[in-house]
Amino acid sequence: MVGGRGFIGGAIVEALRADGWQVTVVTHNARLAAQHAGYRWGDMLDPTTLGPAVEGADVVVQSANFPNYPFERPQLHHTFMEYDGIGTERLIRAAKAAGVRRYVFISGVGVTDTPTKPYYQALLRGERAVTESGLEAMVLRPAFVYGPRDNGINRIVRAARFLPVLPLPANGDQTHQPVHVDDIGAVVSQAMDPDSPQGVFEIGGPDRMSMRHMMEFALRLAGKPRRVVNVAPGFARSGARLLEPLPGPLITRNALDFMLEDFVADIETLQKSFDIQLTPFEAGLRSYLVR
Template sequence: MQRVLVAGGTGFLGRAFVRGLHGRGARVAVLTRNPAGAGSLGLPAEYVEGDVRRPAALARAMDAVDAAILSVQFPGYPVEAPARGRTFMEVDARGTAALVEAAVEAGVGKLVYLSGVGADPGSARTWYRAKGLAEASVRESGLAHVIVRPSWVYGPEDRSLNRFIALIRAIPFVFPQLGDGSGRITPIHVDDLADLVCEATLGAAGDGLTLEAGGPDVLSLDDVVRTAMTALGRRRAILHIPEGLVKLAAACVERLPGQILSRDAVDFATQDGIADSDLARGRFPAFRPRDLATGLAAYVSRA
């Protein structure tokens, strides 16, 4: 029985990975800053204390681990809080590098890194650059590894698409869409992503590869909203709010305490994210993600 550590296992993606691994018979450990608090999640896992911003104890946390899934995010993601160390470079880039170094020291056999479509160490956008640098750390580790680059991930516990659903329910007549709604994505249900990640972790079919992972349809952000409206049985006009106005407001509030909004987060929310899943489907024939309408119908109520 393989023992798998999930760094970021208390988050939206990580929880799905933990459940998927457990269902496949793996022993799962979750790396968390607060093991006592994480226990309230009821995950089928043991909890191991560790913080990527304090790397000295990470190797001990990875003792007797066969494989590690690296999926850490900072609280408030994607709105950064530099004063608290909550940035893409601090957590995604340097935090992942610390995890990789600890895995090498502890003799972990395999790494699976959750990156993102568009990752590039030379990108002008800090989130793409941080993910690209993290990928480089994984590739240069000398360990067996798989890199998975998902598109926009949704599911019953996500904070992105469910915010759209809440707005559709709460506001009559119109839906306030950030920007012109033209950004294109390939939404993937979290359980479909978890199936791919778990199979790549426990088997060897993806070793050494970078796998993009998205749903079957390329949709604009307006298409996503319309699909959500159909799932809810509601009709709303889409009111596009110019990005410039939102960024002007973000420039004011990003200086306030708390992670409310930032100009970078506006760009993050409106960017393209199209995954080419051909390689993933070729290596993992069972990987056939559901379309957005089917995925939403499974958990969105018309009530």
């Protein structure tokens, strides 16, 4: 499991182990890998580390993001392309050399054959590396993912302690289909067997709503209702451009573009191929986010 210490990857690891799979987590933290059983060191930026990381694996599951995702830091090679695009190509080569049978890649909804934005360009490059690898291949494209360890809704709920209002770009009118992270883990666990489905699948929850509605509901549930204030995209983009040169910026232009996307999924193929009951948004939030 490459990226198994992250939010989505961690949920996948839990689901696989609960279903009896032996899971080794590949981490870029060399010290952690050396000190704890069940971990191996592997750096998506260093192809020489990836062969030993996946040696002996039957299936490779990739859900690896760069640090501080989705806020890129090109000077450190922490970008969509270095991880989701070029990094996936490196990992595919290592997996094929190691005799891996199946490869599962966690991508994202919204990928098309002619993307113009860096996020989608990187994901498309990674998807093609997987589907053209000759391995048993599955690509899973999640919509907005939430859960107890997410860095989206939870970050906003924490920030609400200090904000009298909730600023959202473009009035939060983006359409979302939030999917609970445990549903992703359940699907991936079903995708391990040799006779399990291959191909590209989108996954989202059963509910569609605006970003504004999603955040307002979460804040009310957490006991921190806030009034939404519209931030014009042009103004937000100017602010992001000013913040980008700073170390550890709060926002970047690419991250802002990411936030302004609609994230909706066509789940018909997924539901025909896997035995999955998708979690309603309210039920998912109430399972962990209560006052």
